[in-house]
Amino acid sequence: MLASVYAPKDFKRLRASGDLVARCFDFITPHIKAGISTGEIDRLVAEFLKANGARSSDLGYMGYPKNICTSVNDVIVHGIPSDDVILKDGDIVNVDLTAEYKGFHGDASRMFMIGNVAPRARELVQTCQDALNAAISICAPGVPLSEIGKTIEAVVKPHGFSISRDFVGHGIGKVMHDDPQIYHFYDRRWDKVKMVPGLVFTIEPMINTGSPECKIDPDGWTARTVDGGLSAQWEHTLGITEDGVIIFTEKMV
Numbered sequence: 001m002l003a004s005v006y007a008p009k010d011f012k013r014l015r016a017s018g019d020l021v022a023r024c025f026d027f028i029t030p031h032i033k034a035g036i037s038t039g040e041i042d043r044l045v046a047e048f049l050k051a052n053g054a055r056s057s058d059l060g061y062m063g064y065p066k067n068i069c070t071s072v073n074d075v076i077v078h079g080i081p082s083d084d085v086i087l088k089d090g091d092i093v094n095v096d097l098t099a100e101y102k103g104f105h106g107d108a109s110r111m112f113m114i115g116n117v118a119p120r121a122r123e124l125v126q127t128c129q130d131a132l133n134a135a136i137s138i139c140a141p142g143v144p145l146s147e148i149g150k151t152i153e154a155v156v157k158p159h160g161f162s163i164s165r166d167f168v169g170h171g172i173g174k175v176m177h178d179d180p181q182i183y184h185f186y187d188r189r190w191d192k193v194k195m196v197p198g199l200v201f202t203i204e205p206m207i208n209t210g211s212p213e214c215k216i217d218p219d220g221w222t223a224r225t226v227d228g229g230l231s232a233q234w235e236h237t238l239g240i241t242e243d244g245v246i247i248f249t250e251k252m253v
């Protein structure tokens, strides 16, 4: 059930992969503004990864055609970058970037707000980031995996946003997707499963202004809200240490 448990020497590698993902975000961030296409963001990522000896974990994964996922407004996850999708004032967009570097994967996603974003959309983006950070803060050896979802619910519910149930966080390391599954809502089945030192996984809550119900576009990937409501997501790759948690997908100082 806890497949993704790694040794301290692997944590060094995971830290390096996560650092590279964070630096790639820094590289693309100045470009993410009104007028750029999501296809162009994809090319910038490809260029950065290549220049740094890494590769996209997404490209070719189950036939996925691009290097990153770019999910705009009502898209919950897995939006496919395209030269036809041009970011405009008021959009919110998630860029989800998973890279493999020296055999280890780092997976993170961030929201970007384009120009003047409506107050409720800003609240959605901020609440989602707060939920991720709150969930990270409770991670430590001995803590049940169910505490993650419980913590996210406690942050999100007072704002009246819904939590997507169709997509989960995941173990990660030498492969992009591994056990355990990480639920972003409370599920008592995970009360008995406790975090252990060496466990490596993502937390990646998706929250919505309306219903969490989702539908998949004819492209077979793009998941969007059925009611057209906005969706936001933030993600980090984390490792459980002897006494707490380390965020891999932040820059090393």
Ligand code: MF3
Pocket (backbone or CB within 6 Å): 057, 058, 059, 061, 062, 064, 068, 069, 078, 096, 097, 098, 107, 204, 235
């Ligand atoms: N980065 C995504 C995640 O958080 C996975 C992307 S799936 C792909 O798990 F098909 F786009 F590669």
Ligand code: CO
Pocket (backbone or CB within 6 Å): 096, 097, 098, 107, 108, 109, 204, 235
């Ligand atoms: Co991801």
Ligand code: CO
Pocket (backbone or CB within 6 Å): 107, 169, 170, 202, 204, 235
């Ligand atoms: Co992930």
